Amino acid sequence: MRERRQIVRLWRQSEAAVLVTLIKVAGSSYRQAGARLLLDARGEYAGTISGGCLETELTRKAAWMVRDGAAVERYSTMFDDTAEIPFGLGCGGVVDLLVEPAGSPECLALMEAMEDSLRGTEATVVTWLPGEGKGLRRVVLGPDGSVVFASAALSEAKIDCAKGLLPEGDNEGRFVEELRAPQRLFVLGAGDDAKPLVSMAALLGWSVIVADGRAQLARAERFAEAERVVALGSDGAAGLGIRRRDAAVLMTHSYEQDREILASLLPMAPGYMGLLGARHRSSLLVSEAAAMIGWTVEECCALIHAPVGLDLGGDGPEAIALAVIAEVQACCQGKAGVSRRLTAESVARQIELGGASRYLQVQCAMEQ
Template identity: 70%
Template sequence: MERRQIVRLWRRGGASVLVTLVRAEGSSYRRPGARLLLGADGAYAGTISGGCLEAEVIRKAGWIVREGAVVERYSTMFDDTAEVPFGLGCGGVVDLLLEPADTPECRALMNATEEALAGRDSVVVTYLPGDGKGLRRVVLRDGVVVFASEGLGEKKLACAAGLRAGEKYEGRFVEEMRGPQRLFVLGAGDDAKPVVSMAALLGWDVTVADGRGHLARVERFPDADRVVALGDSGVSELGIRGADAVVVMTHSYEQDRAMLAALLPVGPRYLGVLGARHRSALLVSEAAAMIGRTIEECCERIYAPVGLDLGGDGPEAIALAMMAEAQAVCMGKLGASRRLTAEDVARQVSEGGVARYLQTQCAL
């Protein structure tokens, strides 16, 4: 969401200063790579702290960059006595890169940000200003230089191509501009609406898909990036990949079963299945048989019952539990989760078949 807001402000024109958090020491609300873009009319998008630094930075940014890009250090320590320009009591020290927005380097960075939102990743290497040298930047896509500041020779470019995002380098800030996490909400019922809204707030790229065309309508999901009425080819037409997050929640046993059978071989990063433990166990047992996989293998690839056990009731509470689990999995932070095991499936299957979940049809 934040990157989209920054790009929208950039596209409006008149941006004046771009602020990037390039280093954090101690407690910090935001991590390196967080940005704040200032518009010429006083508007701004993005954040570089929990709100304690923005007013100070916005007030002084134009004056600070009057002679070009600079790195400013801000302390948020209690009773801080170091030679740093600001202290508010949040418990950390951050280095902020402030650069004028009307430079080729800034335009290249914003173009890379916009490209990433469209799914085209890149690596950006920023040579920080200091010691008499100005800001310089290299943008690489698939190892190929797509932008380089004037004066950077072949040796410097070759060095930039070998740097790794996330690593700390003296005088250089390296980041990977990645596309947003993709989420596929398979099911367009009313309970999917809060899931889509929460994912959109996180800045995720959200696709809603359902085989029922009367539910899969754009006007029902204004926060979604795409709404798809599935055809005969089912979920295969969506192009779901291993890095994606998927939630199966059509409430149709037949649809869920077909989707699960198609998705298990793909192995999305997060594959949640909405429904009672007994229903999910039956789905897993049948889907496993359909694709020739063991139940153990299938249980390892799905999250069912879906969502963290946060308590509460209703669509919003379920959506929160679901998105909290998906966020934790995609960020590599998941602790304990409720998940089916092969033993659970065997026990649940022994309690009865799938007849209760199949749509009843009149013989007449």
């Protein structure tokens, strides 16, 4: 997603010349289908379509490749001096690249759709690849399935095929992709330890929203890389517009504020919900938040990652931020492995042992 931001920025700030899209991979490849590189008229580029082995070749020849319009070029990254496909570099695969002039209506429509996706408007892009005497044709569909753009050369039947209204009636090659909005991360807590978390998320191209009930901490100048910095009101997280695909990390270090925010956050059921703090503190928080909203502890634990973050080891805000970002990434990509999250049984055990109540007494005394 950060790469998409860089490509769109170069497109807006420079005279774009050629857009290269990785459309097919056979065997091993550093990048997967959908990776892009935008080359401008000065020879500068943004994005990558390999681990660096093809970029130099493309920046030298891309303008020549599109002299007659868009084309599909095949490269082998096998280490083989006798291969007919240029040129073996030892990466272990064959890649097909769509190379298109950046000034065409089709490319402009794609770039605008990419830019809109960064603002949260998702799209489906269907591209009929050039070949057999036909040029590149493209349809851009909005999130509701409406046609945002369609090449002039496309028939209504082709457009209906793109919309899924009719089965594909021929063997023409197509490349279909979903332009998803950036991952949104809500950092609920604006202490100093939230800064590396915000920085790492921004490095990945995520949209980061920082919120805290303490206005003296929730200031934009403290989090320059965040998309928004919000001072929370009495409704906690309820007014932030958190959705099911979002991630949220609760880390205010204030027991009372954490409890109120957690109670407002649970019914929203974001895709990832992490709670920073010791197990005994988190156990009491979950128990009390469950009672506040009339849920069982088991229902709450099913939604919460606590202790937050993967068990990577290390100490300090940066190491914790890395562990949290890694777990959010794994969870949101469907790659979550072994979890350390609380269960109803562990919550009950912590409370029974009395650790949570002792921690609360110390915490309350510190906050006073």
